[in-house]
Amino acid sequence: MRKNSKSIPVNAMANEFGVGISIEKIAFKDLYELARPTSSTFEEGKQSHRHDGHSFFLLESGTVEIDIDFQNYTITAPSVTYVHPDQVHHTIASENVRVTSWAITNENLNPEYLKLLEDITPAKPLMLDASTFEVMLEAVSLCLKFAERKSDKLYHSLLKDSCNALVALVASQYLELAKSTDKFSRFEIVTKGFRELLEQNYTAIKRPAAYAQKLNISTPYLNECVKNATGYSVSHHIQQRVILEAKRLLYHSNRSVKEIAAALGYDDYPYFSRLFTKVTGMSALAFRNKNLD
Incomplete structure (x- = not known):
């Protein structure tokens, strides 16, 4: 949905905790369900926008239809979707969704992972096998717990390291589909x-x-x-x-x-x-x- 704006809207998804990182788990029946007072991410997601960081969506159950740079995808669980900060996207429809989303800015990303993400962009949504999905669920659960521990002295480090681990898990799945560098012509x-x-x-x-x-x-x-x-x-x-x-x-x-x-x-x-x-x-x-x- 186009907005009356001189620039493409940018949702500050990665600044939820004031540290350039965000993570949340939400569930909803469909895109227009209003009983989600704690989540602005998917309400804003109905409008075309970019994010202020690298965004990831682990679809645990349900179906989502999304448009990313004029490409339409229908995504079913279990799957993970990566969206680069440059990419414009919006959610078209959804049904019985449970999803964990996280976002991280360039400054907080491991430089090696940042390079990998730039290399795989634009990336299509990726279906996950059962074992990989279970590992990601465990990693997500730990990261969500760290996000709640705001009084910890090393709060930012815990959040940053756990979020980078999630990024590495996702990037490794995309690398599985690509050639290793030593096989490049x-x-x-x-x-x-x-x-x-x-x-x-x-x-x-x-x-x-x-x-x-x-x-x-x-x-x-x-x-x-x-x-x-x-x-x-x-x-x-x-x-x-x-x-x-x-x-x-x-x-x-x-x-x-x-x-x-x-x-x-x-x-x-x-x-x-x-x-x-x-x-x-x-x-x-x-x-x-x-x-x-």
Whole structure:
């Protein structure tokens, strides 16, 4: 649901305890159940938003339908969903849900885990086998207990370490599905480096040659690697990343198309308009109007 705002709403989920970390367990029959006075997370979740930290949802029972960056997922228990702070999402529907959610900011994350999360983004919801689900339930239970012990001298350390352990459990499940680094081809290693640079620089750098220079390789070789690993050119990936952010802003804010173009690094507004139409098959205004509530 788009809000009348110049920017995408950010829910301060990770600041619940004032330490950049939050965790809660809640249960509800459906999305519109009102008997949840202690939880704002899922009430706010009905509106499109980002979070101020890395967010995780351990679905213990029930079904949830969620939209993450214009991708619709129907999630059943037992499963875990990871949402990066950049990703815009909202809950569409739910039924007989019991879920534990936790969030943690970059500053509180183990740097190794932060790197892993950046690598797996965007991540799809992940079904869990019975043994892994039981381990996560035990870890969640312990973290919830630590969250209640606010008088402990090392309260923040206990909360931080237990939450990082939960993050590690989730990240390890995603890594199980991926290749180990030592099995990556040279093409895949170069492509991974390019994607990391793209995420950091997509508003400022639009030329494949500039990314090749940062990677200390030639532009043709960068294109060869990326095309071999993904099936698409470097320019395609740059355009797709820019257009994803444009879609987010068109749908979730009331910035003008010209303002959005400028925010994404395009001084030439007509060029940006043509690019959006080329990539999506419709104009930016048509996309916004199509998705009006």
